[in-house]
Amino acid sequence: MDVVSPELNSLLPDEIMDTEAIAMEEELPAEHLAAPPQSEPEPPQVPMETELPEIVSLCPATTSMQMTSTDAQCSTSSGTQLLLAPSSLISGTTTSAKTTSPAVTQNLPKISSVTVPANHQLIINKVSGASAADGKSPGTAVLKPEGQKLLVAGLSKTGQPIMLALPHTWNKPATTQGTGDAKAQPTQIKMLTTVGKPVIAVSSASQLMGSSSTLQAQQLKTLQTVKSVQTVGGVGTSQFKTIIPFSTPPNVQQIQVPGSRFHYVRLVTATTGSSTAQSSGSTNTNPSIQPAKPVMMNAAVRMSVPIVSAQSIKQVVPKPLTSAAQVVTTSQTPQRLIMPATHLPQIQPNLTNLPPGTVLTPAHGSGNMGYAVLPAPYVTQIPQSAFVTLTSSSTFSTATPIQTQARLSLNGLSTSEATSRPRKPCNCTRSQCLKLYCDCFANGEFCNNCNCVNCFNNLDHESERLKAIKSCLDRNPVAFKPKIGKGKEGESDRRHSKGCNCKKSGCLKNYCECYEAKIMCSSICKCMGCKNFEESPERKTLMHLADAAEVRVQQQTAAKTKLSSQISDLLTRTTPAITSGGGKLPYTFVTKEVAEATCDCLLEQAEQAELTDQPQAVAERLILEEFGRCLRRIISFAGKVKTDCPINC
DNA sequence: GAGTTTGAAACT
DNA sequence: CAGTTTCAAACTC
Structure with missing residues (x-):
């Protein structure tokens, strides 16, 4: 299957390919492709993953706000409810409408009907003129050619909104195809739903918003957690890339590489009408024009980002994005974006001030797109206070002022992982950390504080890294998917996706x-002499030992913590008594002269004791008492010095 | 810490 | 797809 259309390949870094969605589609058994009754329980099939390929997207609020009527929807074969709008775009075919959430349906236009094929693909063909519901293309909803926007939204069984917003330009052929003909190359939107998971596709902000581009920033308030979406692309192609438009201009797009944990942020300049994205399945003959466009999105910021209801989307209040930096936040997630709109001349110098590793990719052709690709792990690895200034050299030649300082606080899984469970530093020496031998690379993270040699797994070597990622994906499309995921029903909750191949370790060592x-x-393991099974006595013994060791470690840690706390508390309580005005005493108060004077005092005391024929014990006591007095005098003097000289001198 | 063992990844 | 090599982590001493 052609995973990435030529136009998106030209638009995105090479490595951005959706393996997860591929796998997801491949994993979907036939029964899931058949349309079940709406009331049918959730199909048992569970992707072999623990990390749900949910997607964080920013759905343009105005997309839904532009809608004027209600209740346009249909259902997918998986039971997912879809909402299609506006009705003027669609002339019906077969699928019956279903009721969906008022939050979703509100302000949405009615449609007569639409067909969602049993293979979970919603195909919307733009056909000029009258209805195309001539039966020649079953399962196809027909768009009118006016370039209108289409919103596909709905609710999953869990009530989560499913939205697909399309820019009006989507029903034009992709500019990247050059000779594309809108009529001859109908736009197809392939929507892949996943069992029990909401699907969201978000259209290009610039395309969607038109003159309402200033509303884009507010749209950032909407964060959607999504399962899988494939959008854009032409006939026979599937797009699994994720670009989440933030605004235009500038656009900030999150790019998710499904199957991996790379999160990308792409800042894109405004696209003009001439360079507006046009989707088509035909070949890409003009890659220079690459507008922001909706693509497949996936996960990784996943899990922790809650799904925002369609109502929330509509409640976003449009607010012009002016020169002041705006912090767009969502009440439901800590994710935010600061996007000051500053003029070009102020930006260009900032190119030299980018944080290390920031990648600026020159704009293509038309020059209206410049972007930076920042794997999310990098975002999490850089200080939160760091601002990433992104722009494009070619952008400077345009009339659109671009300066985007984006501070992304991705509070997703990767962030928490990065902070709470920092990866063990790798020690790669020969792989340049660009092969799966490297744990950092394999987990989609940059090397950070590692001990590797000749490391290329950083933004200084982004091109090499991207090639390596692509190479890995070529070899194994699911190379960046978690190996441990859920097994089939009735099996263990977690199991290895490929199974191990151990021969000597008995699968009871960490080699396994x-x-x-x-x-x-x-059962999928190909190991020999396996002892890593439920009833294995060796395994049980090891488990007990491991548990005991863990308990010991925890106890030791607790003891250390308690001791440290006690010491700290003791110091806190005693410090005021030995200091003057709080703070530390001057650290140079024990000078050579002070020490000599102290020793003289002690010797004098010893001599006194000797002269008076005191027993040794008494002599020692007298000396110690003298030492105590000396110490008190020293401390007292030091305190006075500190008072006179606030700076430790 | 150096050397060995191990099995996944990469290569042929 | 199987066999071999490479690689880095796990392990041992």
């Missing part, structure tokens, strides 16, 4: 990926 993941080997 199953054992390392603290899971038992399964």
Whole structure:
């Protein structure tokens, strides 16, 4: 299957390919492709992943606000409810409408009907003129050619909104195809739903918003957690890339590489009408024009980002994005974006002030797109206070002022992982950390504080890294997917996706990926002499030992913590008594002269004791008492010095 | 810390 | 797809 259309390939870094969606589609059994009754329970199929390929997207608020009527929807084969609008775009075919959430349906136009094929693909063809519902293309909803916007939204069974917003330009052929003909090359929007998971596709902000581009920033308030979406692309192609438009201009797009944990942020300049994205399935003959466009999105900021209801989307209050930096936040997530609109001359010098590793990719052709690709782990690795200034050299030649300082606080899984469970530093020496041997690379993270040699797994070597990612994905499209995921129903909750291949370790050492993941080997393992199964006495023994060791470690840690706390408390309580005005005493108060004077005092005391024929014990006591007095005098003097000289001198 | 063992990844 | 090599982590001493 052609995963990435030529136009998106030209638009995005090479490595941005959706393996997860591919796998997802491949994993979907046939029964899931058939349309079940709406009331049918959730299909049992569970993707072999623990990390749900949810997607964070920013859905333009005005997309739904532009809608004027209500209740346009249909259902997918998986039971997902879809909402299609506006009705003027669609002339009906077969699928019956279903009721959906008022939050979603409000302000949406009615449509007569639309067909969602049993393969979970919603195909909307733009056909000029009258209805195309001539039966020649079953399962196809027909768009009118006016370039109108289409919103596909709905609710999953869990009530989460599913939205697909399309720019009006989507029903034009992609500019990247050059000779594309809108009529001959109908736009197809392929929507892949995943069992029980909401789907969101977000259109290009610039395309959607038109003159309302200033509203884009507010749209950032909407964060959607999404399962899988494929959008854009032409006939026979599937797009699984994720670009989430933030605004225009500038546009900030999150790009998710499904199957991996790379999160990208792309800042894109405004696209003009001439360079507006046009989707088509035909070949890309003009890659220079690359507008922001909606693409497949996936996960990784996943899990922790809650789904925002369609109502929330509509409640976003448009507010012009002016020169002042705006902090766009969502009440439901800590994610935010600061986007000051500053004029070009002020920006260009900032190119030299970018944080290390920031990648600026020259704009293509038309020059209206410049972007930076920042893997989210990098975002999480840089200080939160760091601002990333992104722009494009070619952008400077345009009339559109661009300066985007984006501070992304991705509060997703990767962030928490990065902060709470920092990856063990790698020690790669020969792989340049660009092969899956490297744990950092394999987990989609940059090397950070590692001990590697000749490391290329950083933004200084972004091009090499991207090539390596692509190479890995070529070899194995799911190379960046978690290996440990859910097994089939009735099996263990977690299991290795490929199974191990151990021969000598008995699968009871960390050489074994199953054992390392603290899971038992399964039927798909090809190991020899496996002892990593439920009833294995060796395994039980090891588990007990490991548990005991863990308890010991925890106890030791607790003891250390308690001791440290006690010491700290003691110092806190005693410090005021030995200081003057708080703070530390001058650290140079024990000078050579002071020490000599102290020793003289002690010797004098010793001589006194000797002269008076005191017993040794008494002599020692007298000396110690003298020492105590000396110390008190020293401390007292030091305190006075500190008072006279606030700076430690 | 150096050397060995191990199995996944990469290569052929 | 199987066999071999490479690689880095796990392990041992």
